[in-house]
Amino acid sequence: NAGVTQTPKFRVLKTGQSMTLLCAQDMNHEYMYWYRQDPGMGLRLIHYSVGEGTTAKGEVPDGYNVSRLKKQNFLLGLESAAPSQTSVYFCASSDRDPRTEAFFGQGTRLTVV
Amino acid sequence: AQKITQTQPGMFVQEKEAVTLDCTYDTSDPSYGLFWYKQPSSGEMIFLIYQGSYDQQNATEGRYSLNFQKARKSANLVISASQLGDSAMYFCAIDSNNGGNMLTFGGGTRLMVKP
Numbered sequence: 161n162a163g164v165t166q167t168p169k170f171r172v173l174k175t176g177q178s179m180t181l182l183c184a185q186d187m188n189h190e191y192m193y194w195y196r197q198d199p200g201m202g203l204r205l206i207h208y209s210v211g212e213g214t215t216a217k218g219e220v221p222d223g224y225n226v227s228r229l230k231k232q233n234f235l236l237g238l239e240s241a242a243p244s245q246t247s248v249y250f251c252a253s254s255d256r257d258p259r260t261e262a263f264f265g266q267g268t269r270l271t272v273v
Numbered sequence: 274a275q276k277i278t279q280t281q282p283g284m285f286v287q288e289k290e291a292v293t294l295d296c297t298y299d300t301s302d303p304s305y306g307l308f309w310y311k312q313p314s315s316g317e318m319i320f321l322i323y324q325g326s327y328d329q330q331n332a333t334e335g336r337y338s339l340n341f342q343k344a345r346k347s348a349n350l351v352i353s354a355s356q357l358g359d360s361a362m363y364f365c366a367i368d369s370n371n372g373g374n375m376l377t378f379g380g381g382t383r384l385m386v387k388p
Binding site: 190191193195200201202203204205208210218219248250252254255256257258259260261262263264266267 | 308317318320323369370371374375376378
């Protein structure tokens with residue numbers, strides 16, 4: 161049982177380049193999330209999805225887009241990367257019940273130069 | 274809006290002793306949940322314990338317990354009998370009980386266990 165898998169694990173981008181981070185979960189969870197973690201800080205919610213075909217903005221959505229075409233996948237896109245988007249990105253998924261915990265992927269370390 | 278404050282950037286504890294990690298929160302939601310996650314140096318996020326705002330009893334999970342004081346808006350994590358493997362970052366997070374886990378995290382506390 162893989163849980164939540166993120167691809168890739170590491171990436172270096174040049175300013176202005178675009179890329180897509182892929183998140184896949186095999187727990188049949190309704191909810192999926194993208195967070196970013198900057199050095200020495202807690203995670204901040206970028207976007208989330210409450211089901212297939214739905215997306216919503218979190219705390220820090222600017223510069224990112226997301227899509228949830230299939231229930232098990234949640235994609236995070238950067239259209240024009242900026243150095244301020246250098247961070248570790250975490251995907252997570254959870255059941256609808258708010259009393260149950262979210263399961264996190266292993267993270268993607270992104271550096272924008 | 275919700276806010277989590279963790280005032281201890283770093284803490285030391287002697288192996289086998291207990292340690293308390295502080296967490297205070299602010300929320301306007303009448304119903305909410307509080308979570309603690311552990312992040313070891315390898316980077317993954319590991320769920321430790323959950324407390325619902327209307328739960329009558331303080332949550333416990335093995336060596337982890339939550340000292341929940343609703344009137345003071347605090348949800349401190351107590352780790353008993355510390356082990357070297359407990360050395361990690363610890364994050365407190367809050368979520369409104371509206372479905373799912375849209376979490377707001379604190380800045381974290383780095384715990385270092387001394388042998």
